[in-house]
Amino acid sequence: MPEANPPVDNPPVGRAQLAAATRAQFTRPPRSLWNDAWRRFRRHRMAVAGTVVFLGLVLFVTCGPLLARNDPRAIDFSKSMLAPSRAHPMGTDDLGRDMLARVMLGGRISLAVGVASMLIAITLGTLVGALAGFAGGRVDSILMRLTDLFLALPVVPLLLLLIFLFRDALRRAFGPETGIFILIVSVIGLLNWMTVARLVRSSFLALKQKEFVEAAHALGIGEARIMVRHILPNALGPIIVAATLGVGAAIITESVLSFLGLGFPPDTPTWGRLLFDGQNFLDLAPWMVLWPGFLIFLTVLSINYVGDGLRDALDPRSRR
Amino acid sequence: MIRCYPALDAGPFDPVWRVVRARWMVVRQEVALNHRLLWSWLAALLALSMVLAACGSAPPAQAPTTAPATTAPATTAPAPTTAAAATAAPAPTEAPAARPGRGAGDTLRLLYWQAPTILNNHLAFGTKDIEASRLILEPLAAVDPEGNFVPLLAEEIPTVANGGVAQDFTSITWKLRKDIKWSDGSDFTAADVVFTYQYCADSKTACTSVAAFRGIKSVEALDEYTVKITWEAPNSYPYQVFTSQRGAIIQRAQFEQCVGDAASTAADCQAANLAPIGTGPYKVTEFKPGDVVVYEINERYRDPERPFFKRVELKGGGDAPSAARAVLQAGEVDWAWNLQVEAAVLQQLASQGGQGNLVTYNTANVERLLINFTNPDPALGEERGQLSQPHPFLTDLKVRQALALAIDRKAIAEQLYGPAGYPTCVLLWYPPFAQSVADIFTDCDQDVAAANRLLDEAGWQPGPDGIRVKDGKRLSMLFQTSVNTLRQKTQELIKANWAAIGVETELKSVDGSVFFGSDPGNPDNIGHFFADIQMYTTGATEPDPTAHLCGWISSAASQKENEWRGTNNMRWQNAGYDALCDQLRNELDPDRRVAIARQMDALIVSDVAMIPLVARPRVAGASKDLKGYNPSGWDAELWDIANWYK
Numbered sequence: 005m006p007e008a009n010p011p012v013d014n015p016p017v018g019r020a021q022l023a024a025a026t027r028a029q030f031t032r033p034p035r036s037l038w039n040d041a042w043r044r045f046r047r048h049r050m051a052v053a054g055t056v057v058f059l060g061l062v063l064f065v066t067c068g069p070l071l072a073r074n075d076p077r078a079i080d081f082s083k084s085m086l087a088p089s090r091a092h093p094m095g096t097d098d099l100g101r102d103m104l105a106r107v108m109l110g111g112r113i114s115l116a117v118g119v120a121s122m123l124i125a126i127t128l129g130t131l132v133g134a135l136a137g138f139a140g141g142r143v144d145s146i147l148m149r150l151t152d153l154f155l156a157l158p159v160v161p162l163l164l165l166l167i168f169l170f171r172d173a174l175r176r177a178f179g180p181e182t183g184i185f186i187l188i189v190s191v192i193g194l195l196n197w198m199t200v201a202r203l204v205r206s207s208f209l210a211l212k213q214k215e216f217v218e219a220a221h222a223l224g225i226g227e228a229r230i231m232v233r234h235i236l237p238n239a240l241g242p243i244i245v246a247a248t249l250g251v252g253a254a255i256i257t258e259s260v261l262s263f264l265g266l267g268f269p270p271d272t273p274t275w276g277r278l279l280f281d282g283q284n285f286l287d288l289a290p291w292m293v294l295w296p297g298f299l300i301f302l303t304v305l306s307i308n309y310v311g312d313g314l315r316d317a318l319d320p321r322s323r324r
Numbered sequence: 325m326i327r328c329y330p331a332l333d334a335g336p337f338d339p340v341w342r343v344v345r346a347r348w349m350v351v352r353q354e355v356a357l358n359h360r361l362l363w364s365w366l367a368a369l370l371a372l373s374m375v376l377a378a379c380g381s382a383p384p385a386q387a388p389t390t391a392p393a394t395t396a397p398a399t400t401a402p403a404p405t406t407a408a409a410a411t412a413a414p415a416p417t418e419a420p421a422a423r424p425g426r427g428a429g430d431t432l433r434l435l436y437w438q439a440p441t442i443l444n445n446h447l448a449f450g451t452k453d454i455e456a457s458r459l460i461l462e463p464l465a466a467v468d469p470e471g472n473f474v475p476l477l478a479e480e481i482p483t484v485a486n487g488g489v490a491q492d493f494t495s496i497t498w499k500l501r502k503d504i505k506w507s508d509g510s511d512f513t514a515a516d517v518v519f520t521y522q523y524c525a526d527s528k529t530a531c532t533s534v535a536a537f538r539g540i541k542s543v544e545a546l547d548e549y550t551v552k553i554t555w556e557a558p559n560s561y562p563y564q565v566f567t568s569q570r571g572a573i574i575q576r577a578q579f580e581q582c583v584g585d586a587a588s589t590a591a592d593c594q595a596a597n598l599a600p601i602g603t604g605p606y607k608v609t610e611f612k613p614g615d616v617v618v619y620e621i622n623e624r625y626r627d628p629e630r631p632f633f634k635r636v637e638l639k640g641g642g643d644a645p646s647a648a649r650a651v652l653q654a655g656e657v658d659w660a661w662n663l664q665v666e667a668a669v670l671q672q673l674a675s676q677g678g679q680g681n682l683v684t685y686n687t688a689n690v691e692r693l694l695i696n697f698t699n700p701d702p703a704l705g706e707e708r709g710q711l712s713q714p715h716p717f718l719t720d721l722k723v724r725q726a727l728a729l730a731i732d733r734k735a736i737a738e739q740l741y742g743p744a745g746y747p748t749c750v751l752l753w754y755p756p757f758a759q760s761v762a763d764i765f766t767d768c769d770q771d772v773a774a775a776n777r778l779l780d781e782a783g784w785q786p787g788p789d790g791i792r793v794k795d796g797k798r799l800s801m802l803f804q805t806s807v808n809t810l811r812q813k814t815q816e817l818i819k820a821n822w823a824a825i826g827v828e829t830e831l832k833s834v835d836g837s838v839f840f841g842s843d844p845g846n847p848d849n850i851g852h853f854f855a856d857i858q859m860y861t862t863g864a865t866e867p868d869p870t871a872h873l874c875g876w877i878s879s880a881a882s883q884k885e886n887e888w889r890g891t892n893n894m895r896w897q898n899a900g901y902d903a904l905c906d907q908l909r910n911e912l913d914p915d916r917r918v919a920i921a922r923q924m925d926a927l928i929v930s931d932v933a934m935i936p937l938v939a940r941p942r943v944a945g946a947s948k949d950l951k952g953y954n955p956s957g958w959d960a961e962l963w964d965i966a967n968w969y970k
Binding site for chain 2: 081099172180
């Protein structure tokens with residue numbers, strides 16, 4: 005077998021040269037999952053655009069209200085339903101309040117609800133799914149039946165029940181807005197983890213059989229470490245996609261609750277509430293509906309692109 | 325992951341979601357309609373000019389009743405500005421000559437955005453229940469839009485002249501029609517009328533109509549078709565019982581076992597409450613509480629030519645704007661009740677929709693704030709809202725006065741209600757108590773400075789956050805009302821008004837069917853009133869204000885003991901008011917009665933038990949081809965539904 009002892013074609017090199025080459029080789033940082041992912045993510049143009057837009061939105065709602073000149077709650081009938089202008093870049097609503105200020109204030113709550121409840125859902129779902137998939141056997145069947153149970157629950161009536169039961173207690177403990185925020189976020193999160201759990205479980209089941217896991221076992225690595233270091237990163241793709249979809253779903257669920265009069269107090273201008281308030285004015289003052297609607301659309305779309313990019317980037321099989 | 329989205333398709337929230345979807349369809353249609361915008365605007369302009377002409381030149385009673393329907397969609401409605409004239413607002417009734425006979429029409433679709441939950445009039449909690457029950461259960465006499473009595477189950481209206489009412493006003497004798505049958509075929513007799521009294525006379529039955537039965541000594545059947553009602557004291561308004569909205573007669577055979585506690589607990593009685601046997605033009609075939617009632621003709625109805633429609637479908641749920649769209653623009657329903665929608669939207673829908681007309685008619689209704697005199701703090705547990713727990717700061721008259729002074733009623737009425745509301749300082753805004761809308765808005769202009777002064781005087785000092793504090797108590801209130809964009813905007817306006825005097829307000833909105841729901845286990849309804857302030861519309865249901873005004877007396881306080889069904893849900897205790905109520909009940913002279921009623925009204929306003937905001941003529945929507953309706957502000961809107969036709 006000639007390959008076993010390849011002839012040295014290169015002209016002999018000096019010791020110093022060899023050392024330099026070797027050093028150069030080893031000083032280049034080793035390829036890691038995250039490095040690779042970042043490299044691939046940067047190549048995904050829409051994902052980068054999505055990130056920029058989303059960060060822009062976050063900046064818009066966090067810093068915007070500090071710079072805004074208009075009070076989002078100041079009622080002035082003389083300015084009722086003004087079209088977008090210099091003084092009111094997004095126009096005013098029927099009570100003469102500045103839409104820009106309201107949209108920024110509302111975006112804080114909508115984005116916070118979306119992201120926070122998504123985090124809860126992802127954490128819980130990954131935990132349950134990973135345990136079920138990795139442990140298998142009885143643990144798996146108990147956890148999966150639990151998941152089925154949650155999937156079978158009708159969400160909106162349950163939401164109403166939970167809000168009915170806990171609203172007053174939380175309102176007293178944390179005040180009206182924080183209390184209802186905690187309630188809504190946890191309720192939406194607690195009712196949306198099931199899909200994630202199933203996705204994670206199936207990925208775990210598939211990955212458990214792979215050679216690299218067996219290799220890790222053979223090396224004597226602990227179960228927990230295998231789960232977290234070896235399997236989980238490979239299962240990140242579906243989790244992240246589920247997470248991005250979850251943000252949009254949470255924003256929409258929050259607006260459904262506002263619509264039913266069960267979400268935030270009626271004077272809190274979340275994007276969903278702004279849409280609800282403005283819907284009757286679609287033909288009289290379209291900007292009352294279009295702006296919050298556009299921002300929900302932009303948020304969900306940009307997060308979806310980010311998720312898309314992340315999935316591609318984190319999939320070790322799609323090495324490019 | 326997006327499960328909660330499609331999951332809305334099923335479950336008890338079906339109607340709400342369907343409404344959302346229906347609205348989306350409408351929005352799409354709207355886009356298509358845009359090219360007709362110009363024509364609609366012209367039509368609206370024409371309508372407006374006619375309305376202006378009507379109120380500029382003619383006295384209220386001569387408002388145009390019919391108009392060429394081809395030119396403007398909104399013209400068949402009487403001019404809304406005819407205001408406080410109870411005798412005005414005639415609805416478009418056309419010659420019934422061409423009217424075909426019984427069952428010639430197919431289905432009449434009614435839309436009530438508050439869904440009925442019970443069909444027994446006497447246990448009903450809101451107008452929607454009373455309306456839905458009216459197709460089945462009838463009183464002895466109805467009241468037409470002009471305030472005149474129309475005999476239904478009686479042969480004639482008893483008066484002093486015809487001997488039906490005793491000279492000294494201590495009794496009234498009704499002669500019943502002999503040809504009336506219940507829908508199950510049995511005869512309607514005086515025994516049923518007597519039983520209806522006995523049913524509600526038992527306080528454990530917890531009739532919500534109990535105000536109408538107050539002061540009765542006895543109700544007896546003189547013979548099978550004559551009923552004599554004797555009063556404990558001379559009663560100047562002897563028609564208070566067995567007429568109009570709350571006078572429905574229930575069948576003795578059906579409800580005999582349901583007197584007392586059994587009325588809402590026994591299984592048979594619960595079933596009877598949902599499907600009462602009646603004498604009205606329709607009987608119920610299907611009732612899903614909180615959703616839909618389907619009626620079909622009562623074959624034994626007394627008039628062989630009526631009703632015209634074979635079936636009536638009364639759909640509940642949704643909200644006022646979607647109801648307005650459904651009738652004015654989408655043409656999905658024939659009649660939509662109570663279109664309490666932002667003025668701008670309503671006017672635009674009426675002029676542009678093309679499917680229906682606005683129907684306005686006057687009532688005694690006033691949108692008002694009710695002030696809780698008991699402490700709604702949940703920490704009190706079972707004692708919450710009981711009379712033994714006075715409110716920490718709303719019992720302070722100066723605080724209440726300041727709250728009233730700070731509100732800008734004019735802005736609420738003009739900017740939000742438009743033609744469907746007038747700012748008012750009083751509750752009695754109709755003749756003979758007030759002659760025009762100028763009379764009712766006299767001395768309650770917004771005065772923030774005076775309000776601030778009052779609070780300063782009372783020792784309420786602004787704290788570090790700007791909210792006034794006294795003895796460790798903050799002026800921070802929970803303000804609840806039903807879900808309705810107009811009400812939420814009113815809430816926001818009032819919140820802003822109160823912020824200007826250092827009062828913090830937390831807003832809460834409750835779904836209409838829950839807020840006005842009659843379930844004693846429901847802590848969010850107006851009877852429990854577990855908030856500091858609540859807002860809704862109510863008013864006298866008959867031309868005489870006695871029953872309404874006396875609904876706020878001390879002993880009618882809504883408490884745990886009466887299953888939170890007392891009419892005085894703010895739990896206001898005022899001996900002077902109670903005494904005036906007694907006087908009003910005993911006074912026979914019409915002029916003195918008006919004076920006493922005015923005094924009671926003035927006492928409510930000066931003691932700030934309620935804050936009247938907007939006087940509201942009612943606005944309904946009717947499809948263009950619906951005829952014969954004649955909604956009365958003094959009775960159920962559907963009182964003459966047997967006469968409706970297409």
